[in-house]
Amino acid sequence: MTSTPTAAYQVTDRNLALELVRVTEAAAVAASHWTGRGQKNEADGAAVEAMRLAFDTVAIDGTVVIGEGEMDEAPMLFIGEKVGAGGPAMDIAVDPLEGTNLCAKNMPNALTVVALAEAGNFLHAPDVYMDKIVVGPDLPEGVVDLDASIAANLRELARAKRKDISELTLCALERERHEELIAKTREAGARVMLLSDGDVAAAIAACLPDGEVDIYAGSGGAPEGVLAAAAVRCVRGQMQARLLFEDDEQLRRAREMNPGKDPSRKLGLFDMAKGDVLFSASGVTTGPLLRGIRRDGRRAVTHSIVMRSKSGTVRFVEAHHDFTTKTWPAY
Template identity: 80%
Template sequence: MIDPQNIPPYRVTDRNLALELVRVTEAAAIASAHWTGRGQKNEADGAAVQAMRAAFDTVAIDGIVTIGEGEMDEAPMLYIGEKVGSGGPAMDIAVDPLEGTNLCAKSLPNALTVVALAERGKFLHAPDIYMEKIVVGPDLPEGVVDLDASIGNNLRSLAKAKKRNVSDMVLCALDRERHEELIAYAREAGARVMLLSDGDVAAAIATCVDGGGVDLYAGSGGAPEGVLAAAAIRCMEGQMQGRLLFEDDTQRQRAREMANGLDPARKLYLHDMASGNVLFSATGVTSGPLLKGVERPSATRARTHSIVMRSKSRTVRYIESHHSFKPQAEPAS
């Protein structure tokens, strides 16, 4: 007979934790969805942060936020270093309570609430700066694309691996002035380009989803979002590389302090950003190709759509939840 006391706690609890994470992202999505289309991104983000922080109180972990809303003096909750959870295995937490605040405020597609967990010390400690990224999906030769290769060479290599033409490839990037050259060279190579106003976590995940409509995600975006994307890509067996980008010496020094003696400007591979056993959950706030948004059939009911993953099993689950806000009837005396 197996003695339960000899089984590491993480092995016992990680399946339940994956489902607990869904409750956390659902709570944040329902709270922020109230602000959809109202043009008030700060209020939407604040509602998501408060709901997510409260939901974490019920999760059985000894958690520390490593990717969060900023430094302790910048954020009232879910700040870097904050301890959350009701006690349990030691975990690092990466959160984006509302990925795509502008998307929510303008009722545009792909606003998500996102959480990832890893064993203590397994997430890259990244300051809130830019990260250069390149992402492709699963079932491709290792190193099929490279951060240091030209976008044209990457597209040709990817098309060859997929046994398709470059003209069939879709590059996704944020619609930013800094990406004008990337976009021009991709189109010159013959590829199509999908531009997003915000939401690069969803775009990175789309490379790994059947019917996601994205073959290659590239360009620069937030480093915290890069770590969250890496957690999802780990679970979905895709490939990702990144590199932190510094605007000044202050950012470089901050990254050096968080790098534990490693070169902060080194090329980052997937396991540099998210290693060990990783759990990931996201819930849609506004509908997009990845997830439907929060639906409110009535004032007392809501329906949410989430994706939850575990790197250990590489299982990806899509969960539709129906929520009731009716007060419970008092039992008969």
């Protein structure tokens, strides 16, 4: 029986989703060697190198469009870096270790994260701050708005969820810049969950049906924002964002990456991640989303989440690794 091009694409797409899990698993195991050792740069570097090696086995012609800086900042996976063993042209968004401090201090929620889309489908964003707001699926379109007050957004969200505002929980990073957001949220009657780091996991948590978070809001890194958008696409949530610039150089860089577009415009979900999107994350330390790495001599157990926007499928993957037979190093 001869397969059709559509069927062949679907098989390739599914295979790539599983290949991405191997990439995030490799980075998570490598970073886990440094868990609790107080050396965040070493943990990040180990995750980067393991991720690079793992990408060498993935059948794509990949370009990193969301990474950890520019080429002269290597050994990070830099914007513009080429990865993959050859194949279809793909945009790649990576955070080899989201929560480097979390890993260094052995605190919850350190993750390794990768998202994949066909070339041209991810927002090309410099490493600046981004204002974000995220809610989950099965809600009226536009139920929250980045330009509305947090009190108004909580009212609309409570109405849509048929809850009292006092039953809602907003998640945000614990930062001085969020003091007003936190105060206004509590003044409106909602609860607040504060994180020291890790806003990709927080954005996903706002979209999971059994999660403890109803809305994620506040500013964080733009690279993490694009990764969050990829995940939110896969679970049919809603997200709006806007790049924030501290100086003219950052603004120039954003214009250069997206010619002809207003860099300060409000971004919808499909402005950040359009087309068919694949997303994978693996836990380094245990958190609300994923369990962390368990190591035992020459073996390790990983826990990952992998998602596809095309099908809306969310898989949680537990893998048992034997380093006597693995093709990537056991750090």
